[in-house]
Amino acid sequence: MQTTTLSFSNLHNHGELFANLFRARKQSFIVQKNWDLPESEDMEFDQYDTPQSRWIAIHDLGEVLAGIRLTPTTAKCGIYSYMIRDAQRGILGGSIPQDLLYQEAPVEDSVWECSRVFVSHSIPQAWRRKVHFKMVEAMTGSARELGAxxxxxxxxxxWPRWYGRCGLDAEAIGRKMWIDDGDFQCVSINLAGKMH
Structure with missing residues (x-):
């Protein structure tokens, strides 16, 4: 099992991995969860998939097992910034409630948003914990390298059930809310303890 952090500047070094990550996102979010999201050429994408973001792929023998997108909270592209902030500002059309945070969404160089997190439904239950640990390791490592x-x-x-098991120092920064197919909540993950 490998982890690769992709960016627009290095994706040419990784063959089909970038496209396969977006194909796996389509399978997870559109096919499995039935979310109404943009797609093209069998890939899911949205307005936050810009050169400002980074994508983490956990993969094995060409198959994408899991993925994560990291976007700086300082991102700007047209009217968009990052998903949580744009939801709070009401520009996502109400799919995510505006009152998802207790405070105003941060815009800071050292704070990044983690979104489009998924684990492939084809992963056997026995492998899931190992994949989760790889995801956390790659996410925190990449975020630190980006200055987060x-x-x-x-x-x-x-999240409280498995964040602690994976070694994440997290706290709720918003209320629990029902979105599409389940209960969700905004959290803050402190990376200060992982900076050494």
């Missing part, structure tokens, strides 16, 4: 001391994410409300 904190990540924010809109994640499943069951």
């Amino acid at each position: 001391t904190r990540l924010i994410a809109l994640t499943g409300a069951t």
Whole structure:
């Protein structure tokens, strides 16, 4: 099992991995979860997939097992910044409630958003924990290299059950809310303890 952090400047070095990551996202979010998201050429994408973001692929023998997108909270592209902030500002059309955070969404160099997190449904249950640990390791390592001391994410409300097991120092920064197919909550992940 390998982890690769992709960017627009290095994706040419990784063959089909970038496209395969977006294909796996389509399978996870559009096919499995039935979310209404943009797609083209069998790939899921959105307005935050810009050169400002980074994508982490956990893969094995060409198959994408899991993925994560990291976007700086300082990102700007037209009217968009990053998903959590744009939801709070009401420009996502109401799919995510505007009151998802207790405070105003951060815009700081050291804070990055973690989004489009998925684990392939084809992964056997026996492998899932190992994949989760690889995801956390890659996510925190990549975020640190990008200068992040904190990540924010809109994640499943069951996060307290597995964040601690994976060694993440996290706290809720918003209320629990029902979105599409489940309960979600915004969390802040402190990377300060992982900076050494």
